[in-house]
Amino acid sequence: xxxxxxxxxxVLEQMLLLLIVLGLSVMLFxxxxxxxxxxxxxxxxxxxxxxxxxxxxxxxxxxxxNNVTETLHTFVTNVGYDCVIDSLIVxxxxxxxxxxxxxxxxxxxxxxxxxxxxxxxxxxxxxxxIVTQDGLKFEGVIYVG
Amino acid sequence: MxxxxxxxxxxxxxxxxxxxxxxxxxxxxxxxxxxxSNVKVxxxxxxxxVKVSDYYLVTSSYAQSLNLIKGTHVSGTLSSFNEVxxxxxxxxxxxxxxxxxxxxxxxxxxxxxxxxYWGVDASYNAxxxxxxxxxxxxxxxxxxxxxxxxxxxxxxxxVLVTFYQSFTISGSVDQAQLSFTFKVDxxxxxxxxxxxxxxxxxxxxxxxxxxxxxxWYPVSEDVAEYLTAGTHTLKIVFRFITGRxxxxxxxxxxxxxxxxxxxxxVAGLSEIVFTASFSPPAQNFGLVLNAxxxxxxxxxxxxxxxxxxxxxxxxxFTTSDFSFNVxxxxxxxxxxxxxxxxFTVHVDLLRLxxxxxxxxxxxxxxxxxxxxxILRVWYKHQYVEVNKVLGYGDEVTxxxxxxxxxxxxxxxxxxxxxxxxYIKL
Numbered sequence: 001x002x003x004x005x006x007x008x009x010x011v012l013e014q015m016l017l018l019l020i021v022l023g024l025s026v027m028l029f030x031x032x033x034x035x036x037x038x039x040x041x042x043x044x045x046x047x048x049x050x051x052x053x054x055x056x057x058x059x060x061x062x063x064x065x066n067n068v069t070e071t072l073h074t075f076v077t078n079v080g081y082d083c084v085i086d087s088l089i090v091x092x093x094x095x096x097x098x099x100x101x102x103x104x105x106x107x108x109x110x111x112x113x114x115x116x117x118x119x120x121x122x123x124x125x126x127x128x129x130i131v132t133q134d135g136l137k138f139e140g141v142i143y144v145g
Numbered sequence: 146m147x148x149x150x151x152x153x154x155x156x157x158x159x160x161x162x163x164x165x166x167x168x169x170x171x172x173x174x175x176x177x178x179x180x181x182s183n184v185k186v187x188x189x190x191x192x193x194x195v196k197v198s199d200y201y202l203v204t205s206s207y208a209q210s211l212n213l214i215k216g217t218h219v220s221g222t223l224s225s226f227n228e229v230x231x232x233x234x235x236x237x238x239x240x241x242x243x244x245x246x247x248x249x250x251x252x253x254x255x256x257x258x259x260x261x262y263w264g265v266d267a268s269y270n271a272x273x274x275x276x277x278x279x280x281x282x283x284x285x286x287x288x289x290x291x292x293x294x295x296x297x298x299x300x301x302x303x304v305l306v307t308f309y310q311s312f313t314i315s316g317s318v319d320q321a322q323l324s325f326t327f328k329v330d331x332x333x334x335x336x337x338x339x340x341x342x343x344x345x346x347x348x349x350x351x352x353x354x355x356x357x358x359x360x361w362y363p364v365s366e367d368v369a370e371y372l373t374a375g376t377h378t379l380k381i382v383f384r385f386i387t388g389r390x391x392x393x394x395x396x397x398x399x400x401x402x403x404x405x406x407x408x409x410x411v412a413g414l415s416e417i418v419f420t421a422s423f424s425p426p427a428q429n430f431g432l433v434l435n436a437x438x439x440x441x442x443x444x445x446x447x448x449x450x451x452x453x454x455x456x457x458x459x460x461x462f463t464t465s466d467f468s469f470n471v472x473x474x475x476x477x478x479x480x481x482x483x484x485x486x487x488f489t490v491h492v493d494l495l496r497l498x499x500x501x502x503x504x505x506x507x508x509x510x511x512x513x514x515x516x517x518x519i520l521r522v523w524y525k526h527q528y529v530e531v532n533k534v535l536g537y538g539d540e541v542t543x544x545x546x547x548x549x550x551x552x553x554x555x556x557x558x559x560x561x562x563x564x565x566x567y568i569k570l
Contacts (some may be wrong), residue, residue: 021155028159028163032163035171039171059558060563061556061558062523062526062528079560079561
């Protein structure tokens with residue numbers, strides 16, 4: 001092989017290597033950028049959720065169970081940002097859902113859950129959870145005597 | 146060749162740098178998230194004081210009945226206790242030394258405490274007859290009863306149900322009067338009912354036979370001849386003779402059993418003892434006994450207020466006028482008065498002051514924090530709007546239009562939380 005021909009191969013070799021390096025670098029950079037974006041989005045969602053949990057505040061002022069009508073009455077006041085109440089859970093069982101009850105700041109409402117005939121609250125303590133559309137839960141306890 | 150190697154080394158170095166930077170960023174974000182998650186909003190400290198006031202009315206309950214255990218009734222009726230001018234209930238104490246004193250010998254003769262102090266014997270053939278006894282609600286409150294049902298149509302039985310009580314007399318008896326009432330109710334006829342009265346084993350009298358319903362029948366017997374110093378047993382026997390060819394079902398009731406005896410005693414003290422019953426409203430927050438009047442006396446008189454065999458209060462009066470107030474728990478009170486010389490008491494007033502619940506009460510909330518925004522006060526699932534911001538030491542009073550029930554909580558709702566308080570009066 002002549003001297004000039006060897007020189008051409010060397011340049012090609014160098015350029016190929018440079019292309020590979022540049023390609024890998026760009027790929028890694030894009031991967032890195034995407035990963036950071038995902039990380040950022042997740043973090044943002046979590047921050048928002050944490051923020052919501054601090055700014056959404058419901059006070060369960062009163063709960064009682066009417067044995068005659070077999071209705072659970074819960075009085076709720078919103079002392080935080082506007083929120084939408086979605087469901088009511090009693091002792092881990094979903095009793096009301098799709099309530100779509102929007103409460104603005106300092107707005108109150110009674111939530112009445114009538115139980116089916118075959119179910120009634122027995123004597124003792126029961127846990128009542130009010131769940132917002134954001135998935136935040138607010139706990140109250142009722143004593144049925 | 147050396148340049149190519151340098152490029153590869155550069156690329157590897159670049160990747161390492163990118164990887165490290167990525168990991169560092171991820172780690173920083175993760176740590177930050179964790180830090181944010183662990184941040185807790187400190188709950189605002191709120192301190193409140195809640196007081197309940199204006200929750201009761203004072204009403205008066207005068208003595209409904211009086212049972213004179215020791216002493217002699219001179220004059221006056223139950224209405225004399227109602228603080229009527231010039232009208233007193235007068236009781237004379239027995240003289241010191243040997244003297245006569247009226248005593249009630251039968252305890253729980255009205256059966257209001259069930260069969261306390263009483264014994265019951267039933268003699269019957271369990272193959273033929275069913276017998277029940279105890280106390281039941283009648284026109285006289287609680288009364289003792291015996292219930293006999295014959296189960297056989299062909300056989301008959303002779304059933305004896307005996308109510309008995311023993312009593313002790315401390316001296317000889319000048320006079321003694323036994324009294325009681327009984328009635329017979331036939332659910333199904335076909336039996337004969339007799340009533341026998343015994344003191345110890347001596348038959349005092351017999352009544353019957355009764356074969357149909359008999360309304361409350363009063364019995365009064367002079368029993369002085371049967372009573373001497375010592376212990377005796379009064380027996381009231383219901384005898385049911387069930388007939389053949391019938392299955393009778395009979396109730397016999399007994400009430401207001403009393404033996405009043407004038408007993409000769411040797412007394413070192415002149416003593417008046419009586420029991421007064423009141424009918425205050427069942428729901429109340431406390432009772433106070435008020436009494437006033439005057440004594441005809443030569444020596445100081447000690448007055449004891451006795452509740453369930455415990456002396457609740459003791460007063461000594463050295464002047465003729467007396468007046469006292471004492472908190473009590475029961476509506477059945479025994480008053481004992483004693484002196485070293487014979488005396489007479491004129492009771493002008495004997496009543497219970499009763500604190501009864503009002504239809505409403507006041508709740509006063511005092512702020513013990515820097516400031517508190519109070520929204521509402523809850524009681525028995527109803528609320529009263531407050532909507533006031535209180536500074537330290539400020540108070541707000543709200544009226545709850547329900548009567549106080551000590552088993553219920555008062556809830557004070559602030560902008561931060563629901564404060565719960567049990568009512569302490």
